[in-house]
Amino acid sequence: MANFQDYHGLPQFRQAVAKFMGRTRGNRVCFDPARIVMSGGATGAHEVTAFCLADPGDAFLVPTPYYAGFDRDLKWRTGVELVPVICKSSNNFKLTRKALEAAFEKGKEQNIKIKGLLVTNPSNPLGTIMDKETLTTLVSFINEKHIHLISDEIYASTVFCHPSFISIAEIIEDANIECNRNLIHIVYSLSKDMGFPGFRVGIIYSYNDEVVNCARKMSSFGLVSSQTQYLIASMLSDDEFVDKFVVESAKRLAKRYGIFCRGLAQVGIKCLQSNAGLFLWMDLRCLLRKQTFDEEMKLWKVIIHQVKINISPGVSFHCSEPGWFRVCYANMDDRDVEVSLTRIRAFVRRNKAEMVAAKNRCSRRNLRLSFSFRSLDDFLISPHSSITHSPIVKATTC
Numbered sequence: 001m002a003n004f005q006d007y008h009g010l011p012q013f014r015q016a017v018a019k020f021m022g023r024t025r026g027n028r029v030c031f032d033p034a035r036i037v038m039s040g041g042a043t044g045a046h047e048v049t050a051f052c053l054a055d056p057g058d059a060f061l062v063p064t065p066y067y068a069g070f071d072r073d074l075k076w077r078t079g080v081e082l083v084p085v086i087c088k089s090s091n092n093f094k095l096t097r098k099a100l101e102a103a104f105e106k107g108k109e110q111n112i113k114i115k116g117l118l119v120t121n122p123s124n125p126l127g128t129i130m131d132k133e134t135l136t137t138l139v140s141f142i143n144e145k146h147i148h149l150i151s152d153e154i155y156a157s158t159v160f161c162h163p164s165f166i167s168i169a170e171i172i173e174d175a176n177i178e179c180n181r182n183l184i185h186i187v188y189s190l191s192k193d194m195g196f197p198g199f200r201v202g203i204i205y206s207y208n209d210e211v212v213n214c215a216r217k218m219s220s221f222g223l224v225s226s227q228t229q230y231l232i233a234s235m236l237s238d239d240e241f242v243d244k245f246v247v248e249s250a251k252r253l254a255k256r257y258g259i260f261c262r263g264l265a266q267v268g269i270k271c272l273q274s275n276a277g278l279f280l281w282m283d284l285r286c287l288l289r290k291q292t293f294d295e296e297m298k299l300w301k302v303i304i305h306q307v308k309i310n311i312s313p314g315v316s317f318h319c320s321e322p323g324w325f326r327v328c329y330a331n332m333d334d335r336d337v338e339v340s341l342t343r344i345r346a347f348v349r350r351n352k353a354e355m356v357a358a359k360n361r362c363s364r365r366n367l368r369l370s371f372s373f374r375s376l377d378d379f380l381i382s383p384h385s386s387i388t389h390s391p392i393v394k395a396t397t398c
């Protein structure tokens, strides 16, 4: 086990991962172990893919809101840019051809060479999945523009209720859909579907031989240790365990999702309807005194400091509209679920009441509304404020 395994990886590891990828896509599609390239998590997989497909200064289109880590993974060391494709709440943040065309044109106007489109399906942070029509639109769009499509499918197995997940792999197998397969690449990882982010098992699955060859050589910079490869090969080859795990995980996610949605609904807070992921997309627009990102950040800071809960603000996912927050609900025990829901509900009730009172006061005095959260200013001006620059901070509960 301690012997060095070269960048091809153990055959049994690649076989087991290919089989698991098929399993998490309902066995409707097969994956070829020869196309499995390993990397240090999906993080490494994205970087290697970007290195393979683009030159510094080139760009990828990315629908918003998107996983904040993409700004690091695809840009930092490659010199690649990301061009946002603006998706809006008016159609539940669904990706449309019109939005894709607009982003592509904007890139062209700025003399940016668009090399590809990166989508996350199921979506982080939305928790939604793409339907067949949307996936077909993507495939025809990238074929027309002759750009690459990278589909990040690391949440494939987190789909906890209908409709079921459709992988880009299924779309390109469809004989009725025309597609140049050399343009299609899947990024996968065991970080979410198996809950193994610490093992750093990432996968690039490309239908393009040149990308497979190049990525395999580059994977030397982020190999999965042989010890982990043995462990994963053995674990994923156990069909009984895998089946049980996948079913039980989906059941628990569905339960948590229900508890949170119902718990938040008690105080009139809505969430985007979703059926996947380890989180939900919560609409707190009603708590913003103005619909701006400044107000969103202020609200986030108040929630961190008063409620002592860290929910990620939409701005950190490049959301085009203020007031949305991502709540991660999977990685906590039942007691913490109750504690956090109780705190959020109390906070919402208090602030709604204060907003109503402030509105009444203002309308009585015929003044412009100038409500501010109680204690907010204390936090913002305190020299002892522990607010970090990054929203990705772990707030401890006390």
Ligand SMILES: Cc1ncc(COP(=O)(O)O)c(C=O)c1O
Pocket (backbone or CB within 6 Å): 040, 041, 042, 043, 044, 067, 069, 120, 124, 152, 154, 189, 190, 191, 197, 201, 202
């Ligand atoms: C959409 C998406 N892609 C990639 C990653 C990185 O995953 P990994 O831990 O496998 O590097 C994450 C992690 O949150 C993610 O949400």
